[in-house]
Amino acid sequence: MLTIYATAASRSRRVLWTCEEVGAAYEVVELAFPPKVHHPDFLALNPAGTVPTMVDGEVCLTESLAICDYVARRHGSDLVVAPDAPGYSDYLNLLLFGEATLLPPVVWTRRFGRFADEALEEARETFAVRLGVVDRALADGREFLTAGRFTLADISVGFTLGLSRLYGLDRLFPPAVAAYYDRLAARPAHRRVYLELTAEKI
Ligand SMILES: N[C@@H](CCC(=O)N[C@@H](CS)C(=O)NCC(=O)O)C(=O)O
Numbered sequence: 001m002l003t004i005y006a007t008a009a010s011r012s013r014r015v016l017w018t019c020e021e022v023g024a025a026y027e028v029v030e031l032a033f034p035p036k037v038h039h040p041d042f043l044a045l046n047p048a049g050t051v052p053t054m055v056d057g058e059v060c061l062t063e064s065l066a067i068c069d070y071v072a073r074r075h076g077s078d079l080v081v082a083p084d085a086p087g088y089s090d091y092l093n094l095l096l097f098g099e100a101t102l103l104p105p106v107v108w109t110r111r112f113g114r115f116a117d118e119a120l121e122e123a124r125e126t127f128a129v130r131l132g133v134v135d136r137a138l139a140d141g142r143e144f145l146t147a148g149r150f151t152l153a154d155i156s157v158g159f160t161l162g163l164s165r166l167y168g169l170d171r172l173f174p175p176a177v178a179a180y181y182d183r184l185a186a187r188p189a190h191r192r193v194y195l196e197l198t199a200e201k202i
Contacts, residue, residue, distance in 0.1 A: 002026040002071065005053040007033040009166065011064040012052040013193055014159045018068040018152065020189035022075040065099055068152050079152045087147030094137060094145050098156030102130050106160060109167045127164065128172040135174045143183060158184040
């Protein structure tokens with residue numbers, strides 16, 4: 001049984017989405033945000049104080065995409081792409097892109113947008129440009145980003161697209177990206193996480 005430490009509308013959703021896709025058994029420990037303030041004892045488990053954090057026996061992981069990878073591989077899921085399989089390089093790049101490149105301007109919007117219009121505008125412009133990577137990946141009309149199937153790259157990027165909607169950034173989605181997001185949101189595992197498990201709390 002996996003234990004997932006989670007808070008409201010956070011990257012925890014990537015992990016829960018992955019668990020639901022692969023049918024993993026897990027329990028959620030819901031924390032108040034930010035954990036470093038409300039749960040100082042949590043720093044003993046994860047010194048960064050961030051969620052999601054996953055514990056599986058002796059294993060403790062603190063990066064959302066590392067947890068998704070761990071869960072998917074442990075369940076023998078084809079959400080991961082093997083290094084010798086077609087689409088692997090795009091898969092790896094887009095997997096990390098969802099967190100490392102597409103997410104920061106969404107966070108800037110949330111954290112700094114209210115302090116300065118210039119900061120908000122720059123975050124929006126940057127996000128719009130970076131959406132071009134997703135748009136280009138979908139340019140041939142494919143259903144999912146890479147490898148000819150739904151993968152963790154879709155969960156990584158899809159989470160960020162979903163978060164951006166909370167700040168009105170979905171106005172910037174090109175049509176193909178908007179349609180792609182709708183496809184992701186229609187998946188039963190996504191609906192379970194977003195409309196049931198975390199709809200009002202985590
Ligand atoms: N790269 C990490 C980032 C984790 C992270 O920053 N999580 C946020 C919530 S989405 C958090 O816990 N912030 C609390 C804090 O910074 O104190 C991941 O992908 O899990």
